[in-house]
Amino acid sequence: MYKNLDLELMRKIFEIPSPTGYTHHVIEFLEKKVQELGYSTSKNKKGNLIVDVKGESDYTIGLSAHVDTLGLMVKSIDGSGNLRFTRLGGLILPTVDGEYCSVVTREGATYTGTILSTSPSVHVYKDAQSASRTEDNMYIRLDEEVSSKADTLKLGISSGDIVYLDPKFTITSSNFVKTRFLDDKASVFILMQLLIDLKKDNLVPKHNLKIVFTTYEEVGHGCSNIPTVDELLAVDMGCIGNDLSATESVVSICAKDSSGPYDYLMTSKLIKLAKENDIKYAVDIYPFYSSDASAALRAGADIKAALIGAGIHASHGMERTHLSGILETLKLIKLYINAGE
Numbered sequence: 001m002y003k004n005l006d007l008e009l010m011r012k013i014f015e016i017p018s019p020t021g022y023t024h025h026v027i028e029f030l031e032k033k034v035q036e037l038g039y040s041t042s043k044n045k046k047g048n049l050i051v052d053v054k055g056e057s058d059y060t061i062g063l064s065a066h067v068d069t070l071g072l073m074v075k076s077i078d079g080s081g082n083l084r085f086t087r088l089g090g091l092i093l094p095t096v097d098g099e100y101c102s103v104v105t106r107e108g109a110t111y112t113g114t115i116l117s118t119s120p121s122v123h124v125y126k127d128a129q130s131a132s133r134t135e136d137n138m139y140i141r142l143d144e145e146v147s148s149k150a151d152t153l154k155l156g157i158s159s160g161d162i163v164y165l166d167p168k169f170t171i172t173s174s175n176f177v178k179t180r181f182l183d184d185k186a187s188v189f190i191l192m193q194l195l196i197d198l199k200k201d202n203l204v205p206k207h208n209l210k211i212v213f214t215t216y217e218e219v220g221h222g223c224s225n226i227p228t229v230d231e232l233l234a235v236d237m238g239c240i241g242n243d244l245s246a247t248e249s250v251v252s253i254c255a256k257d258s259s260g261p262y263d264y265l266m267t268s269k270l271i272k273l274a275k276e277n278d279i280k281y282a283v284d285i286y287p288f289y290s291s292d293a294s295a296a297l298r299a300g301a302d303i304k305a306a307l308i309g310a311g312i313h314a315s316h317g318m319e320r321t322h323l324s325g326i327l328e329t330l331k332l333i334k335l336y337i338n339a340g341e
Protein backbone atom coordinates (compact mmCIF):
# COMPACT_ATOMS: atom_id res chain seq x y z
CA MET A 1 0.00 0.00 0.00
CA TYR A 2 2.85 2.38 0.81
CA LYS A 3 5.39 0.80 -1.54
CA ASN A 4 5.37 3.82 -3.85
CA LEU A 5 6.54 6.14 -1.08
CA ASP A 6 10.30 6.71 -1.05
CA LEU A 7 10.81 6.01 2.65
CA GLU A 8 14.60 6.24 2.37
CA LEU A 9 14.22 9.80 1.09
CA MET A 10 11.86 10.47 3.99
CA ARG A 11 14.48 9.26 6.47
CA LYS A 12 17.17 11.48 4.91
CA ILE A 13 14.96 14.58 5.10
CA PHE A 14 14.42 13.99 8.81
CA GLU A 15 18.03 13.20 9.56
CA ILE A 16 19.44 16.45 8.17
CA PRO A 17 19.25 18.90 11.09
CA SER A 18 17.42 22.12 10.18
CA PRO A 19 16.39 24.20 13.18
CA THR A 20 14.92 27.51 12.03
CA GLY A 21 17.85 29.76 11.09
CA TYR A 22 20.04 26.78 10.14
CA THR A 23 18.35 25.35 7.09
CA HIS A 24 20.97 25.64 4.35
CA HIS A 25 22.06 21.99 4.52
CA VAL A 26 18.59 20.55 4.02
CA ILE A 27 17.84 23.12 1.28
CA GLU A 28 21.05 22.11 -0.54
CA PHE A 29 20.02 18.47 -0.25
CA LEU A 30 16.55 19.12 -1.67
CA GLU A 31 17.89 21.38 -4.42
CA LYS A 32 20.28 18.69 -5.62
CA LYS A 33 17.64 16.00 -5.50
CA VAL A 34 15.09 18.12 -7.39
CA GLN A 35 17.63 19.14 -10.04
CA GLU A 36 18.56 15.47 -10.52
CA LEU A 37 14.88 14.86 -11.25
CA GLY A 38 15.15 17.48 -14.01
CA TYR A 39 13.26 20.44 -12.52
CA SER A 40 14.42 24.02 -12.69
CA THR A 41 14.87 25.68 -9.32
CA SER A 42 15.67 29.03 -7.84
CA LYS A 43 16.35 30.36 -4.37
CA ASN A 44 15.39 33.67 -2.90
CA LYS A 45 17.79 35.65 -0.75
CA LYS A 46 16.56 34.30 2.55
CA GLY A 47 17.02 30.76 1.33
CA ASN A 48 13.60 29.51 0.27
CA LEU A 49 13.86 26.94 -2.52
CA ILE A 50 11.37 27.32 -5.36
CA VAL A 51 10.70 24.53 -7.85
CA ASP A 52 8.90 25.29 -11.12
CA VAL A 53 6.60 22.77 -12.75
CA LYS A 54 5.05 23.71 -16.08
CA GLY A 55 1.36 22.94 -16.40
CA GLU A 56 -1.18 23.12 -19.21
CA SER A 57 -2.94 26.34 -18.19
CA ASP A 58 -1.81 29.88 -17.38
CA TYR A 59 -3.01 29.52 -13.81
CA THR A 60 -0.31 29.04 -11.16
CA ILE A 61 -0.76 27.22 -7.88
CA GLY A 62 1.83 27.68 -5.16
CA LEU A 63 2.42 24.77 -2.80
CA SER A 64 4.49 25.37 0.30
CA ALA A 65 6.05 23.28 3.06
CA HIS A 66 8.58 24.47 5.59
CA VAL A 67 11.94 22.79 6.09
CA ASP A 68 12.74 24.67 9.28
CA THR A 69 12.11 22.87 12.54
CA LEU A 70 12.28 23.61 16.21
CA GLY A 71 15.63 23.64 17.97
CA LEU A 72 17.71 25.54 20.48
CA MET A 73 20.46 28.14 20.45
CA VAL A 74 23.24 28.59 23.00
CA LYS A 75 22.34 31.61 25.14
CA SER A 76 25.32 31.62 27.49
CA ILE A 77 27.90 29.45 29.20
CA ASP A 78 27.64 29.18 32.97
CA GLY A 79 30.47 29.06 35.53
CA SER A 80 30.57 25.25 35.40
CA GLY A 81 30.97 25.21 31.64
CA ASN A 82 27.37 24.11 31.01
CA LEU A 83 25.27 25.71 28.29
CA ARG A 84 22.14 27.75 28.90
CA PHE A 85 19.86 27.92 25.90
CA THR A 86 17.07 29.81 24.20
CA ARG A 87 14.42 28.10 22.09
CA LEU A 88 14.19 28.33 18.32
CA GLY A 89 10.44 28.03 17.79
CA GLY A 90 7.99 26.68 20.32
CA LEU A 91 9.35 23.35 21.58
CA ILE A 92 7.40 21.87 24.49
CA LEU A 93 10.30 22.02 26.94
CA PRO A 94 9.30 19.18 29.30
CA THR A 95 9.54 16.84 26.27
CA VAL A 96 13.21 17.71 25.76
CA ASP A 97 14.28 16.93 29.33
CA GLY A 98 16.77 14.09 28.93
CA GLU A 99 17.09 14.41 25.15
CA TYR A 100 20.40 14.01 23.34
CA CYS A 101 21.45 17.01 21.30
CA SER A 102 24.36 18.38 19.26
CA VAL A 103 25.94 21.82 19.34
CA VAL A 104 27.39 23.20 16.09
CA THR A 105 30.01 25.92 16.44
CA ARG A 106 30.40 28.74 13.92
CA GLU A 107 33.61 27.03 12.78
CA GLY A 108 31.67 23.85 12.04
CA ALA A 109 32.75 21.64 14.95
CA THR A 110 30.02 19.50 16.50
CA TYR A 111 29.78 18.47 20.15
CA THR A 112 27.19 16.17 21.66
CA GLY A 113 25.35 16.71 24.91
CA THR A 114 22.17 16.10 26.89
CA ILE A 115 19.41 18.54 27.80
CA LEU A 116 18.68 18.37 31.53
CA SER A 117 16.81 20.11 34.30
CA THR A 118 18.92 21.94 36.88
CA SER A 119 17.64 19.34 39.37
CA PRO A 120 18.67 16.33 37.29
CA SER A 121 19.23 13.70 40.00
CA VAL A 122 16.51 12.21 42.19
CA HIS A 123 19.12 11.21 44.79
CA VAL A 124 20.31 14.77 45.29
CA TYR A 125 17.50 17.21 44.53
CA LYS A 126 14.20 17.20 46.40
CA ASP A 127 12.45 18.80 43.42
CA ALA A 128 13.88 16.51 40.72
CA GLN A 129 10.33 15.36 39.87
CA SER A 130 8.45 18.58 40.41
CA ALA A 131 10.78 21.34 39.20
CA SER A 132 9.20 23.06 36.21
CA ARG A 133 11.01 22.59 32.93
CA THR A 134 11.68 26.08 31.58
CA GLU A 135 14.60 27.82 29.91
CA ASP A 136 15.53 29.26 33.32
CA ASN A 137 16.02 25.90 34.96
CA MET A 138 17.33 23.72 32.18
CA TYR A 139 20.76 23.45 30.63
CA ILE A 140 22.89 21.38 28.26
CA ARG A 141 25.46 19.01 29.74
CA LEU A 142 28.25 18.67 27.21
CA ASP A 143 29.96 15.34 26.67
CA GLU A 144 33.31 17.04 27.21
CA GLU A 145 35.43 17.35 30.33
CA VAL A 146 34.61 20.93 31.17
CA SER A 147 34.33 22.51 34.60
CA SER A 148 34.55 26.23 33.85
CA LYS A 149 33.35 28.74 31.31
CA ALA A 150 36.91 29.02 30.01
CA ASP A 151 37.03 25.24 29.33
CA THR A 152 33.90 25.46 27.17
CA LEU A 153 35.05 28.59 25.38
CA LYS A 154 38.26 26.75 24.52
CA LEU A 155 36.17 24.20 22.58
CA GLY A 156 35.07 27.04 20.33
CA ILE A 157 31.49 27.06 21.65
CA SER A 158 29.88 30.44 22.14
CA SER A 159 26.56 32.23 22.42
CA GLY A 160 24.56 31.99 19.21
CA ASP A 161 25.63 28.46 18.33
CA ILE A 162 22.92 26.20 16.96
CA VAL A 163 21.71 23.20 18.95
CA TYR A 164 19.76 20.45 17.26
CA LEU A 165 17.93 17.48 18.70
CA ASP A 166 18.06 13.86 17.64
CA PRO A 167 14.68 13.47 15.86
CA LYS A 168 14.58 9.69 16.63
CA PHE A 169 13.09 8.89 13.20
CA THR A 170 11.30 5.54 13.29
CA ILE A 171 8.76 3.83 11.05
CA THR A 172 7.03 1.10 13.03
CA SER A 173 5.85 -2.22 11.62
CA SER A 174 2.32 -0.82 11.97
CA ASN A 175 3.28 2.05 9.62
CA PHE A 176 3.33 4.82 12.18
CA VAL A 177 6.02 7.42 11.59
CA LYS A 178 7.24 8.59 14.96
CA THR A 179 9.86 11.28 14.97
CA ARG A 180 10.29 14.87 15.99
CA PHE A 181 9.66 17.53 13.36
CA LEU A 182 6.90 15.86 11.36
CA ASP A 183 5.92 19.52 11.49
CA ASP A 184 6.69 20.14 8.74
CA LYS A 185 9.09 17.60 7.28
CA ALA A 186 6.17 15.24 6.65
CA SER A 187 4.90 17.84 4.17
CA VAL A 188 8.37 18.48 2.73
CA PHE A 189 8.47 14.76 2.00
CA ILE A 190 4.95 14.81 0.50
CA LEU A 191 5.91 17.60 -1.95
CA MET A 192 9.16 15.81 -2.85
CA GLN A 193 7.19 12.61 -3.48
CA LEU A 194 4.80 14.63 -5.66
CA LEU A 195 7.76 15.86 -7.76
CA ILE A 196 9.11 12.31 -8.03
CA ASP A 197 5.71 10.92 -9.06
CA LEU A 198 5.11 13.61 -11.70
CA LYS A 199 8.42 12.71 -13.36
CA LYS A 200 8.01 8.98 -12.98
CA ASP A 201 4.60 8.98 -14.64
CA ASN A 202 5.50 11.74 -17.11
CA LEU A 203 2.56 13.83 -15.96
CA VAL A 204 1.94 17.46 -16.81
CA PRO A 205 -0.39 18.98 -14.23
CA LYS A 206 -3.34 21.03 -15.37
CA HIS A 207 -1.93 24.16 -13.70
CA ASN A 208 1.58 25.54 -13.33
CA LEU A 209 3.08 24.79 -9.94
CA LYS A 210 5.53 26.74 -7.86
CA ILE A 211 6.62 24.52 -5.01
CA VAL A 212 8.17 26.58 -2.25
CA PHE A 213 10.26 25.03 0.50
CA THR A 214 10.36 27.75 3.11
CA THR A 215 12.97 28.35 5.80
CA TYR A 216 11.48 30.59 8.49
CA GLU A 217 7.93 29.36 9.10
CA GLU A 218 8.47 28.54 12.76
CA VAL A 219 9.25 32.19 13.44
CA GLY A 220 6.38 33.49 11.36
CA HIS A 221 7.75 34.75 8.05
CA GLY A 222 8.48 31.65 5.95
CA CYS A 223 6.42 32.54 2.90
CA SER A 224 6.25 36.30 3.44
CA ASN A 225 7.75 36.89 0.00
CA ILE A 226 5.88 34.38 -2.12
CA PRO A 227 6.72 34.28 -5.85
CA THR A 228 3.93 35.28 -8.21
CA VAL A 229 1.13 32.74 -7.90
CA ASP A 230 -2.64 32.87 -8.19
CA GLU A 231 -3.20 30.87 -5.06
CA LEU A 232 -1.22 29.17 -2.33
CA LEU A 233 -1.93 25.79 -0.81
CA ALA A 234 0.13 25.57 2.36
CA VAL A 235 0.94 21.98 3.26
CA ASP A 236 1.61 21.85 6.97
CA MET A 237 0.77 19.63 9.91
CA GLY A 238 -2.84 18.84 10.71
CA CYS A 239 -3.83 19.32 14.36
CA ILE A 240 -5.15 16.47 16.53
CA GLY A 241 -6.76 16.63 19.98
CA ASN A 242 -9.63 18.03 22.06
CA ASP A 243 -12.73 18.49 19.90
CA LEU A 244 -10.86 18.24 16.59
CA SER A 245 -11.87 15.39 14.31
CA ALA A 246 -8.61 14.59 12.49
CA THR A 247 -6.52 11.50 13.22
CA GLU A 248 -3.05 10.46 12.15
CA SER A 249 -4.55 8.49 9.25
CA VAL A 250 -6.29 11.35 7.46
CA VAL A 251 -5.57 14.54 5.59
CA SER A 252 -6.75 17.44 7.68
CA ILE A 253 -8.30 20.41 5.87
CA CYS A 254 -8.09 23.58 7.96
CA ALA A 255 -11.07 25.90 7.56
CA LYS A 256 -9.76 28.49 10.05
CA ASP A 257 -6.81 29.00 12.34
CA SER A 258 -5.60 31.84 14.58
CA SER A 259 -4.98 33.96 11.48
CA GLY A 260 -8.62 33.68 10.38
CA PRO A 261 -10.60 31.68 7.82
CA TYR A 262 -8.89 30.28 4.74
CA ASP A 263 -10.25 30.95 1.25
CA TYR A 264 -13.80 29.68 1.09
CA LEU A 265 -13.76 28.45 -2.50
CA MET A 266 -10.38 26.72 -2.26
CA THR A 267 -11.33 25.02 0.99
CA SER A 268 -14.70 23.95 -0.43
CA LYS A 269 -12.98 22.53 -3.52
CA LEU A 270 -10.57 20.54 -1.35
CA ILE A 271 -13.45 19.12 0.71
CA LYS A 272 -15.44 18.26 -2.43
CA LEU A 273 -12.48 16.51 -4.06
CA ALA A 274 -11.79 14.54 -0.88
CA LYS A 275 -15.41 13.51 -0.57
CA GLU A 276 -15.85 12.49 -4.21
CA ASN A 277 -12.63 10.48 -4.34
CA ASP A 278 -12.91 8.55 -1.07
CA ILE A 279 -9.99 10.34 0.51
CA LYS A 280 -9.84 9.94 4.28
CA TYR A 281 -10.16 13.52 5.49
CA ALA A 282 -11.31 15.80 8.29
CA VAL A 283 -12.22 19.48 8.37
CA ASP A 284 -11.08 21.27 11.50
CA ILE A 285 -10.47 24.62 13.17
CA TYR A 286 -6.95 24.93 14.60
CA PRO A 287 -7.03 26.92 17.84
CA PHE A 288 -3.38 28.00 18.17
CA TYR A 289 -1.89 28.01 14.70
CA SER A 290 -0.86 30.01 11.69
CA SER A 291 0.84 28.93 8.48
CA ASP A 292 3.02 30.03 5.60
CA ALA A 293 -0.21 31.04 3.87
CA SER A 294 -1.01 33.35 6.80
CA ALA A 295 2.50 34.82 6.51
CA ALA A 296 2.04 35.46 2.78
CA LEU A 297 -1.33 37.13 3.34
CA ARG A 298 -0.09 39.24 6.25
CA ALA A 299 2.81 40.39 4.09
CA GLY A 300 0.27 41.70 1.60
CA ALA A 301 0.23 38.99 -1.08
CA ASP A 302 -2.92 39.22 -3.21
CA ILE A 303 -3.63 35.49 -3.34
CA LYS A 304 -6.19 32.95 -2.31
CA ALA A 305 -4.89 30.54 0.31
CA ALA A 306 -5.79 27.25 1.93
CA LEU A 307 -4.15 24.82 4.31
CA ILE A 308 -4.02 21.02 4.45
CA GLY A 309 -1.73 18.41 5.97
CA ALA A 310 -1.40 14.98 7.50
CA GLY A 311 -2.70 14.69 11.06
CA ILE A 312 0.22 15.02 13.48
CA HIS A 313 -0.21 13.92 17.08
CA ALA A 314 1.57 15.68 19.99
CA SER A 315 2.87 18.52 17.82
CA HIS A 316 6.02 20.35 18.94
CA GLY A 317 6.57 17.45 21.34
CA MET A 318 7.13 13.78 20.51
CA GLU A 319 5.20 13.77 17.28
CA ARG A 320 3.66 10.88 15.39
CA THR A 321 1.65 10.33 12.24
CA HIS A 322 0.74 7.36 10.07
CA LEU A 323 1.82 6.64 6.49
CA SER A 324 -1.91 6.72 5.71
CA GLY A 325 -2.11 10.41 6.65
CA ILE A 326 0.87 11.14 4.42
CA LEU A 327 -0.56 9.18 1.49
CA GLU A 328 -4.05 10.71 1.79
CA THR A 329 -2.51 14.20 1.78
CA LEU A 330 -0.46 13.37 -1.32
CA LYS A 331 -3.54 11.98 -3.07
CA LEU A 332 -5.58 15.12 -2.33
CA ILE A 333 -2.79 17.38 -3.63
CA LYS A 334 -2.61 15.35 -6.86
CA LEU A 335 -6.36 15.73 -7.36
CA TYR A 336 -6.23 19.44 -6.55
CA ILE A 337 -3.49 20.38 -9.00
CA ASN A 338 -5.40 18.68 -11.80
CA ALA A 339 -8.88 19.89 -10.94
CA GLY A 340 -10.78 22.51 -12.93
CA GLU A 341 -11.58 25.96 -11.63
Ligand SMILES: [Zn+2]
Pocket residue numbers: 066183184217236237
Ligand atom coordinates in the same frame (compact mmCIF):
# COMPACT_ATOMS: atom_id res chain seq x y z
ZN1 LIG B 1 4.47 23.81 10.72
